[in-house]
Amino acid sequence: MAEYFTLFMGAVIVNNFVLTRFLGLCIFFGVSKNLNASVGMGMAVTSVMTISSGLAWIVYNYILHPFGLTFLTTVVFVVLIASFVQLLEMIIRKHAPTLYNLWGIYLVLIATNCIVLAVPLLNAESNFTFTKSIVHAIGSGAGFALAIILMASLREKLQYADVPKSLQGLGIAFILAGMLALAFFGFSGMIPL
Amino acid sequence: MKNLWEIFYKGVFAQNPIFRLALSLCPALAVTSTATNALAMGLSVMFVITSNNVVVSLFRKWVNPKVRVPVYITSIATIVTLVQLVLEAYFPILFKELSIYLALIVVFAIILARAEVFAAKNTVVPSFFDGFGMGFGFALAMVAIGIIRELFGAGTIFGIQIMGSSYDPALIMILPPGGFILIGLMIASFNLIGEYQDKAKAEKRKLAIQRGEA
Numbered sequence: 001m002a003e004y005f006t007l008f009m010g011a012v013i014v015n016n017f018v019l020t021r022f023l024g025l026c027i028f029f030g031v032s033k034n035l036n037a038s039v040g041m042g043m044a045v046t047s048v049m050t051i052s053s054g055l056a057w058i059v060y061n062y063i064l065h066p067f068g069l070t071f072l073t074t075v076v077f078v079v080l081i082a083s084f085v086q087l088l089e090m091i092i093r094k095h096a097p098t099l100y101n102l103w104g105i106y107l108v109l110i111a112t113n114c115i116v117l118a119v120p121l122l123n124a125e126s127n128f129t130f131t132k133s134i135v136h137a138i139g140s141g142a143g144f145a146l147a148i149i150l151m152a153s154l155r156e157k158l159q160y161a162d163v164p165k166s167l168q169g170l171g172i173a174f175i176l177a178g179m180l181a182l183a184f185f186g187f188s189g190m191i192p193l
Numbered sequence: 194m195k196n197l198w199e200i201f202y203k204g205v206f207a208q209n210p211i212f213r214l215a216l217s218l219c220p221a222l223a224v225t226s227t228a229t230n231a232l233a234m235g236l237s238v239m240f241v242i243t244s245n246n247v248v249v250s251l252f253r254k255w256v257n258p259k260v261r262v263p264v265y266i267t268s269i270a271t272i273v274t275l276v277q278l279v280l281e282a283y284f285p286i287l288f289k290e291l292s293i294y295l296a297l298i299v300v301f302a303i304i305l306a307r308a309e310v311f312a313a314k315n316t317v318v319p320s321f322f323d324g325f326g327m328g329f330g331f332a333l334a335m336v337a338i339g340i341i342r343e344l345f346g347a348g349t350i351f352g353i354q355i356m357g358s359s360y361d362p363a364l365i366m367i368l369p370p371g372g373f374i375l376i377g378l379m380i381a382s383f384n385l386i387g388e389y390q391d392k393a394k395a396e397k398r399k400l401a402i403q404r405g406e407a
Contacts, residue, residue: 020369022223074296075270114219114297121293166384174377182370
């Protein structure tokens with residue numbers, strides 16, 4: 001149990017995907033202008049990442065690895081995740097329109113995204129068991145959600161600040177992210193990985 | 194010929210993928226802690242984007258528009274796998290350092306965007322130059338970031354000692370926070386230059402109008 005907890009906390013704060021591994025930056029900077037959208041995006045990323053990690057684990061350990069096809073991992077994972085997200089979008093649109101209105105648009109955005117692809121690849125690389133893969137995926141998703149919600153809260157406050165013209169928008173957002181990364185850096189070494 | 198040069202050149206400055214379009218930011222931060230890694234990543238992306246543009250434009254007439262995105266993704270993933278295998282065979286150390294970010298070239302927005310916006314609508318030669326220019330602009334930006342981070346963070350460029358031995362390296366530049374802050378400042382300076390250019394242009398126009406009236 002302790003092992004899983006370490007893995008989870010490690011993925012959330014120590015190796016935070018956005019702030020120390022630089023993954024998912026496009027959506028991190030694109031969506032974090034608005035707090036509500038950030039919450040939706042965080043949820044969408046976490047759920048998609050968890051399910052696709054599970055799927056990818058099955059494909060990797062029962063098809064790719066036994067048949068010696070591991071060099072195809074990248075191609076197979078990309079196609080797998082993209083088609084799974086498309087399917088999920090169709091199902092949600094048909095059967096749960098309210099949910100679709102809430103975060104359907106984010107699903108399209110994350111169909112081909114580095115953070116969603118990175119977690120299954122990392123799982124395969126470190127030979128995690130199925131449960132470990134799932135825990136790692138949930139932790140990574142929670143870490144992403146935490147980072148994007150913190151960032152959105154900061155950027156909403158920033159609207160009342162007088163930012164120099166050339167720094168406005170992306171410039172100041174990057175510097176803010178740097179400050180956040182510095183804060184998260186304090187956690188490093190807390191959990192030996 | 195002039196037209197092709199323009200297609201190439203716009204990717205380098207006016208639509209620089211990193212500083213202007215703010216696309217493909219993940220690798221711009223993740224692998225730029227040394228100039229060598231940044232160059233390797235830049236060249237890999239340049240190769241992938243150029244060859245993918247050529248492939249997409251060659252097959253543009255046979256691809257049904259409804260399934261175009263999966264087709265592009267598969268094509269990109271195949272080329273990336275090619276790059277991965279070559280790097281793993283000939284540059285194993287580099288391959289280890291770039292590790293997962295190499296596989297993630299597949300989902301770089303800039304590559305899919307160029308296939309969709311340019312290569313799907315143009316013939317092979319302009320598509321080649323479009324990909325080449327965008328890739329070149331990307332590689333250039335990567336190396337620029339890599340050089341600055343390595344110079345201040347370790348006192349070296351491409352592993353060669355530049356700063357004197359009395360220089361105390363600012364470790365933060367190699368660490369994640371320094372990367373974020375540096376890119377923020379670089380984007381701001383690009384904006385600042387753009388502002389001055391616009392102002393100079395406006396001033397010139399004003400002068401021309403005054404002269405015309407006088």
